[in-house]
Each structure stands twice: as structure tokens, then as C-alpha cells.
Amino acid sequence: MPTLPRFLCLVVCLLFVAIRPLPGVAQGVPDVTLGVTKTAFAKIDILVGTLDVLSGGLAAVEAAAALERTLTRDLEYSGLFRVSSGEQPAPEGDLNFEFAIRGSVEGPLRDAQQTGRDAPTTVSLDLVTHPGGQLILNKQYRPLPDQLRTTAHHFANQVVEMLTGEPGIALTRIVFSRGSADRRDLWVVDYDGESLLRLTANRTLNLCPAWSPDGSEIAFTSYQNGLQGLFSLKTATGEVRRIIAQEGLNLGADWHHTGRELAVSLSRSGDPDIYRVSPQGEILHRVTAMPSIEISPSWDPSGRDIVFTSDRTGTPQLYVIDSEGAGPRRLTFEGRYNDSASWSPTGDNIVYATRETDITQLVLIRPTGEERRLLTDWRWRNCEDPSWAPDGRHIVFASDRTGAFKLYVMDVVDGDVRQLTFGDEPDITPAWSHN
Amino acid sequence: MKVMGMNPRTVLCFLGLVILAGSMVFATGCGKKPEPQTEPEVVVEPVTERIQEPVVPEVPAEPQPLVDYTRMQPSEYGIEDVYFAFDRYDLDDRALGVLTRNARILKDHPEVIILIEGHCDERGTVEYNLALGERRAKAVRDHLIRLGIPTDRLRVTSYGENRPFAVGSNEQAWAQNRRAHFARP
Numbered sequence: 001m002p003t004l005p006r007f008l009c010l011v012v013c014l015l016f017v018a019i020r021p022l023p024g025v026a027q028g029v030p031d032v033t034l035g036v037t038k039t040a041f042a043k044i045d046i047l048v049g050t051l052d053v054l055s056g057g058l059a060a061v062e063a064a065a066a067l068e069r070t071l072t073r074d075l076e077y078s079g080l081f082r083v084s085s086g087e088q089p090a091p092e093g094d095l096n097f098e099f100a101i102r103g104s105v106e107g108p109l110r111d112a113q114q115t116g117r118d119a120p121t122t123v124s125l126d127l128v129t130h131p132g133g134q135l136i137l138n139k140q141y142r143p144l145p146d147q148l149r150t151t152a153h154h155f156a157n158q159v160v161e162m163l164t165g166e167p168g169i170a171l172t173r174i175v176f177s178r179g180s181a182d183r184r185d186l187w188v189v190d191y192d193g194e195s196l197l198r199l200t201a202n203r204t205l206n207l208c209p210a211w212s213p214d215g216s217e218i219a220f221t222s223y224q225n226g227l228q229g230l231f232s233l234k235t236a237t238g239e240v241r242r243i244i245a246q247e248g249l250n251l252g253a254d255w256h257h258t259g260r261e262l263a264v265s266l267s268r269s270g271d272p273d274i275y276r277v278s279p280q281g282e283i284l285h286r287v288t289a290m291p292s293i294e295i296s297p298s299w300d301p302s303g304r305d306i307v308f309t310s311d312r313t314g315t316p317q318l319y320v321i322d323s324e325g326a327g328p329r330r331l332t333f334e335g336r337y338n339d340s341a342s343w344s345p346t347g348d349n350i351v352y353a354t355r356e357t358d359i360t361q362l363v364l365i366r367p368t369g370e371e372r373r374l375l376t377d378w379r380w381r382n383c384e385d386p387s388w389a390p391d392g393r394h395i396v397f398a399s400d401r402t403g404a405f406k407l408y409v410m411d412v413v414d415g416d417v418r419q420l421t422f423g424d425e426p427d428i429t430p431a432w433s434h435n
Numbered sequence: 436m437k438v439m440g441m442n443p444r445t446v447l448c449f450l451g452l453v454i455l456a457g458s459m460v461f462a463t464g465c466g467k468k469p470e471p472q473t474e475p476e477v478v479v480e481p482v483t484e485r486i487q488e489p490v491v492p493e494v495p496a497e498p499q500p501l502v503d504y505t506r507m508q509p510s511e512y513g514i515e516d517v518y519f520a521f522d523r524y525d526l527d528d529r530a531l532g533v534l535t536r537n538a539r540i541l542k543d544h545p546e547v548i549i550l551i552e553g554h555c556d557e558r559g560t561v562e563y564n565l566a567l568g569e570r571r572a573k574a575v576r577d578h579l580i581r582l583g584i585p586t587d588r589l590r591v592t593s594y595g596e597n598r599p600f601a602v603g604s605n606e607q608a609w610a611q612n613r614r615a616h617f618a619r620p
């Protein structure tokens with residue numbers, strides 16, 4: 001599936017190269033094309049070699065194939081590489097390799113096989129220059145069969161960090177709300193679409209999940225006896241506790257990077273306003289006090305400011321406010337309906353949803369309000385609820401482009417989109433884990 | 436004086452009459468201020484007699500069980516939902532009429548506590564629709580309070596766009612989904 005967009009991307013590259021010598025023409029090239037070409041040139045070409053199987057028979061061969069497959073996908077999904085592997089070889093001469101991954105797999109010893117229990121495989125992975133074969137990084141792992149994907153994810157993150165200085169996202173997960181009518185449950189899925197797991201089964205609506213900074217808890221909005229409350233689910237045990245359940249809305253939680261408080265919208269005093277509450281549900285500070293709707297708070301990564309939605313002027317617009325409630329300023333002036341802001345973990349962008357003539361689209365804007373850029377296309381129908389990956393490069397969002405709302409991942413730098421979840425049931429309000 | 440003890444059919448007839456009586460009061464009651472709330476007792480009495488006759492043959496003679504309205508969905512005893520225009524939460528004339536009738540029924544059943552749920556159509560974002568749904572539910576609650584229903588009998592919640600009554604991406608479905616629904620808490 002990813003081969004076609006990549007092929008298109010290459011074609012665009014070649015086109016750009018072809019027309020670049022003509023300044024007059026180059027000026028007419030739309031921004032999108034420029035975005036694509038810029039990053040395509042910056043990508044690192046890497047070869048994922050076939051891993052050597054030293055022993056272990058068929059099981060080890062399968063393990064090696066699984067490792068290669070996952071590594072290849074992780075490097076592609078990072079958006080930072082052009083990858084060629086045994087499974088998806090790049091056309092001859094298209095890539096200028098700088099690096100390669102090679103390694104070996106040793107199957108379980110005979111003794112372990114005879115006991116009938118799962119035995120660890122020995123995996124050795126190298127990052128080397130290519131051509132040349134100079135060793136840059138070596139990692140040894142002893143994974144059980146169900147830890148092969150995690151092993152590949154871990155090594156992919158090491159490679160990304162080594163070559164770009166940025167943390168990888170290969171071990172991140174996405175929590176979201178799945179279902180319709182009376183029931184929507186929280187589900188979690190690995191960032192690559194694998195290991196789908198249901199987290200709640202309480203026969204009611206569970207919405208707007210938010211990861212705690214260390215990933216140990218997920219705050220979410222649910223209902224008890226028809227009334228809304230904010231709850232927290234321990235990811236290790238599935239145990240659910242109530243954070244706060246004031247009269248009215250208890251909605252749209254976002255954790256502070258310290259994990260010591262959450263921004264949330266409560267309508268306890270009539271209209272919804274932004275509050276800061278502790279994870280135990282004590283109200284620490286009322287950030288806004290307006291006779292209008294104030295919802296959907298999102299912290300800036302430094303934890304000083306909050307972006308949120310307010311309809312104080314008659315239409316929902318984005319505002320930025322100091323977390324003490326000082327100095328609110330309006331961020332959006334285009335569009336009559338802007339909501340669902342999410343501040344990028346790198347601090348330099350805010351993504352939000354805007355509605356034009358019944359279709360909701362995603363927009364990227366600088367925290368200063370400059371460089372507003374539409375990310376999606378009306379032909380994709382509605383695109384809603386964006387949430388950032390920790391790399392500040394990818395977002396996950398819900399779109400009904402194929403009928404039911406499903407989740408999609410977009411690389412906001414080069415525009416690549418892949419579908420993350422499948423099936424007929426609507427998936428909404430995704431949240432990307434912070435690590 | 437309560438309608439308790441009648442079978443559903445009788446209740447329906449009774450409600451019809453209450454509505455009829457209500458509209459009569461409305462037609463004649465212009466100019467007077469809080470009057471309409473006390474009048475129906477006088478009007479209802481004779482009309483109930485008249486209508487009950489054709490129903491009687493089907494009603495078993497044995498004593499009827501008490502109806503516990505707190506266990507029923509409000510729609511089962513005549514409470515109607517209220518509808519809204521796109522992106523709006525103000526009550527139009529039709530909504531005001533429905534709420535006037537609902538208030539009269541609620542006064543006849545002071546034991547009942549009502550949950551007012553705000554709903555929205557699918558357009559727009561999840562969170563803003565939850566806030567809009569709450570505004571709709573609160574607009575309805577506030578009007579019922581003005582009509583004399585005690586605050587502590589009225590609870591408010593919002594489901595936003597999450598529990599649609601009609602499925603579909605067209606105005607017909609959307610109009611069905613922009614409502615305040617009355618539920619048993």
C-alpha cells in the first residue's frame with residue numbers, strides 16, 4: 001500500500017528537478033509540491049538487509065522475516081527515510097544509500113524446544129554505513145516470540161535517534177473511542193495499526209481520552225446514570241477511578257507535562273469554562289470565567305499557556321491564554337467554526353478542525369496565528385479530532401472518507417496519509433501517547 | 436386528583452384533553468398572567484366524563500394497579516421532545532408549545548424526576564457539539580423552571596452528536612437529531 005504514494009512522491013521530485021532550472025515556472029509550483037520536494041530531498045536512504053538465520057530452523061526464519069518487515073515499516077512510518085528492503089526493493093538506481101541495517105537471528109536451543117515452552121531468540125542488529133559497512137550501532141536482544149515486534153520497534157527508535165537526534169515514535173500507541181449509539185468503548189492500538197485492544201466494557205459512552213505523560217493513565221469522559229464525569233483508567237490493570245464529576249460537562253482533559261494537573265472544561269457554574277484540576281479531582285484554578293462556551297483545552301509543551309475554543313464572539317474560535325488566566329488572545333480569525341486544537345509537542349505548531357459548509361477540515365497554524373495552512377482536502381469528507389505524535393511531525397485524526405469514521409495518520413511535513421484502523425464501527429477522538 | 440390508576444389508554448385520552456384544555460386556556464387566557472396553571476382542573480373534569488364512555492367496555496372491572504410513573508420513560512405518559520434549528524439553542528413557538536404541555540404533565544406527577552438530554556446532529560466537532568447539546572438541554576430546563584417546575588426535579592446532560600435518533604447524512608436525519616430528549620434518570 002505505501003508503494004504508490006511513494007512512487008508519486010518520486011515522480012513529483014523528478015518533475016521538480018526537471019523544472020527547477022526555470023525560475024519563472026518554479027514560481028508557479030504550488031506550496032504543497034514545494035513541501036513534498038523539500039522533505040523528499042532531506043530524507044535518508046537506508047537499506048534493510050536480509051537478516052542471517054544462524055540456527056533455529058523455520059521458527060527463526062519466520063522471526064527474521066517479522067523483524068525485517070516491522071523495521072522496514074517503522075523506518076518508513078517515521079517519515080524520515082526512504083527505505084529499500086528485501087520485501088519492497090526500491091527500483092534500481094533510485095536511492096542513494098547512506099546506511100544499512102543488517103543482523104542475525106539465532107533460534108532457541110534444542111533443550112528449550114523440548115520443554116515446549118516459548119524460548120527467547122537471540123537477535124543481533126547493526127546499523128552500518130552503506131556502502132562501506134562501518135558499524136555505527138549494535139544492539140543485542142533476547143525476545144520471546146511475542147516480543148519480536150517490540151524488538152524491531154526499539155531498534156528502529158535507536159536508529160532514528162542516532163541519525164536525526166529526534167526520538168522515534170515506533171513504540172507509541174493511540175487510544176480512541178469506538179462504537180456507536182449507546183456504546184462507545186475505549187480501544188488502544190499500536191501506532192502502526194497492530195495489537196488492537198479494547199480497554200472498557202461499561203455499556204455507555206466513553207469519549208475524548210488523553211494519555212498521562214508517562215502513559216500509565218488515560219483520562220476520559222464517560223457517563224454514570226446519564227451524567228457526565230471525568231475518569232481515569234490505569235493502563236497496566238484496566239482499573240477505572242473517577243477524577244471529577246461536577247454537574248454538567250466534565251470534558252476534554254489534557255494532561256500537563258508534569259502529570260501533576262490536567263486542563264479540563266467544566267460547566268459547574270452554568271457555561272463551560274476551562275479549569276485546572278489535580279489528578280485526584282481537586283480544582284486548582286479556574287482559568288476562564290466567561291458567559292460563553294470555553295472548551296477543548298490543550299497545553300503548550302512548556303506548560304505555561306493553554307489553547308482552547310471559545311464562542312464569546314458568537315462563533316467558536318481558538319484563543320491562547322496563560323494558565324493563570326491572564327492575557328487571552330484570539331488565535332483564529334479565518335472560518336466561522338474552529339475547534340479541537342492540539343498544540344504540537346515541539347511547540348511550533350497548533351493543529352485544529354475548521355468547518356466550512358458542513359465539511360470539517362484540519363488546519364495547521366503557528367502559535368502566533370501566522371502561516372495558516374489547510375492540511376486536508378474536502379474530497380476526504382470530514383477530518384476531525386487531531387492529536388500529535390511525540391515527534392511533532394505526525395498527527396492522527398478521524399475521517400469518514402470511506403463511510404464510517406476511521407482513524408488516519410498524516411505526516412504534516414510531506415502530506416503522506418495512511419489508514420490506521422479498519423472495520424465498520426465508527427472510531428473517533430484519538431489521542432497519541434507521549435512516548 | 437392524580438391520573439394514577441388509569442390504564443394507558445385512559446391516560447392518553449386524558450392527555451389529549453389536557454392538551455385541548457391547555458390550548459383553550461391559551462386562546463382565552465391572554466392578558467392574565469399566572470392563571471393558566473390553576474385552571475385546567477376545572478376544565479378537565481366534565482370532559483373526562485364524556486370521553487371515558489366509549490373506552491369503558493374495554494376496561495376490566497377489577498381494580499387497576501397503581502402506575503409508577505417514575506419507572507416509565509417520559510414519552511410513555513405524553514412528554515414530548517423539543518427540536519432545534521441548526522447550530523441554535525433558542526426555543527421556537529413550537530418548542531414553547533411542547534414545553535407548556537410537558538410542564539402541565541409534570542405538575543400532575545410531582546413524584547417524577549426528569550433527565551433532559553441535549554442532542555446535536557453529526558455536523559461539527561465532538562466537543563463543541565457536547566457543549567451545544569448542554570445549552571439546548573439547559574434552555575429547556577430554564578423554561579420549565581419558568582413554567583413552575585421545581586429545579587430539583589430537572590437534571591441536565593448532553594450527548595452531543597453521539598447518540599443520534601436517526602441515521603443518515605441528510606437534513607431529515609439531522610433535524611431529528613437536534614433535540615432535547617426527556618428521559619428517566
